Amino acid sequence: MDFLQLKQEIIEYSKTIGIDKIGFASASVFDELKSRLIRQQELGYQSGFEEPVIEKRTNPELLLPQAKSIIAIALAYPSKLKDAPRSSKEERRGIFCRASWGEDYHHILRDRLQKLEAFIAEKVPEAKMKSMVDTGELSDRAVAERAGIGWSGKNCAIITPEFGSYVYLGEMITNIPFEPDTPIEDQCGSCTACLDACPTGALVQGGQIDAQKCVGFLTQTKGFLPEEYRTKIGNRIYGCDSCQTACPKNKRIDFHFHEEMEPDPEVVKPLLKPILSISNREFKETFGPLAGSWRGKKPIQRNAIIALGHFKDKTAIPELTMVLKEDPRPVLRGTAAWALGRIGDQQAISILEEAVEREKDEEVLEEIVKGLTMLQP
Known part of the structure; x- marks a missing residue:
């Protein structure tokens, strides 16, 4: 099968279902990430919300046997609140962070990944796939970085050239051997x-x-x-x-591409x-x-x-x-x-x-x- 052509078809299809950026990466072990996670664990820097088994976070084959590639996706979300109500002396207001505006992004990204899975299954009936968003075992950021979605900024967020760091991330492990994309060079420089x-x-x-x-x-x-x-x-x-x-x-x-994120x-x-x-x-x-x-x-x-x-x-x-x-x-x-x-x-x-x-x-x-x-x- 012509996997280069399939990759291009997937890229084109992704645009029609509201995926703002897509990238492809190898499913090899994330060795550098593994070292960093071990160090984080030793220092007590983890939140406790993560997958506790570091091997699962860094070895895609443990999650999908014969894993060959990972498809990473990114969806841009709004950063500015239109018609924001004002906080007054007697009516003080709180604020939810931007990543919690609109409908729960887990549902939105799972919808896009499910559509992507259905498209691939139609093209390659024997394909094996496993998708995840945020709560999955893999590190969304490590996958996105390897797949060329963006670089990992000093703020520990993926920063894309197009949408900044205001993006939701998701990924799909598959046994299809796609040609990997090139990671983006770090652009943070000396900025702190x-x-x-x-x-x-x-x-x-x-x-x-x-x-x-x-x-x-x-x-x-x-x-x-x-x-x-x-x-x-x-x-x-x-x-x-x-x-x-x-x-x-x-x-x-500030991007307003997805109605459900408003x-x-x-x-x-x-x-x-x-x-x-x-x-x-x-x-x-x-x-x-x-x-x-x-x-x-x-x-x-x-x-x-x-x-x-x-x-x-x-x-x-x-x-x-x-x-x-x-x-x-x-x-x-x-x-x-x-x-x-x-x-x-x-x-x-x-x-x-x-x-x-x-x-x-x-x-x-x-x-x-x-x-x-x-x-x-």
Whole structure:
């Protein structure tokens, strides 16, 4: 079979189904990545959301026997919010990162990969294929880099010449021996804009990230947020774009190719106070379609409380008091106590002193004490 011709047919077909960029790579072991992942593991820099078995992350043949090639795809997503609602003194708003605007990208990319699989299966009935997006074993970035989609930037994102780093990535392992494309040369040069912009110093050095410090990761955790990071999060309720917005390669980059990626401004930049009392049903209806809802409402609510503390929003004291008094979840009660202390209103002192008398949870009591300490003259 003429695999060169098939490759060209796949490239042409990909354009008709809304794939913005496609590349082909060999399915050989990712040796360099393996070394880096082992080092990351040793340093404790992993998030814990990754596939734990490094061999599976670096050896495509373990995922698809007789793997010969990997097809990488990229879809560009919007970076600018049209008609963004303004945050006001009495109506403070949070923000979801750009990668969580519109419909959950996992669904969008799986749809494109399924169509690509069907097209290839029609051409080569005996073809074997395995597709994945984000939660798969392989490193999307390592595959995209090898396939010439873009280079791996100092911010640990794939940066494409056409769309900057505002791209979703997916890949398909196959037993078809496609000719690989040429990787793109690194174009970051001496620039350190992303490292300088990182709020927590999570970017240890160019191309190396301590995921445990990354705001994007921290907003997805479910427990108490370490105190040193609470003031760094600002009004982010899911994810972080600092290293992307600081990147010169993303300047004036904004593409609106896919209708399902278009964000609802009121959803991705929501009012904070209503989030504190949102029901499970309301949360699912409002935020369920977003990628940022995957961990449920608790992290979003905790982050909203931290954001209200960040704004020192005195109008939120009744809502925060209600959480402190009535919410069954210690993390939210404790975070509300911290936020009340941060807001610094005289009224908060009596609220927190009353809470000390009734609270039984040790961690929550610690947070109440922190709040009271902040309120001392």
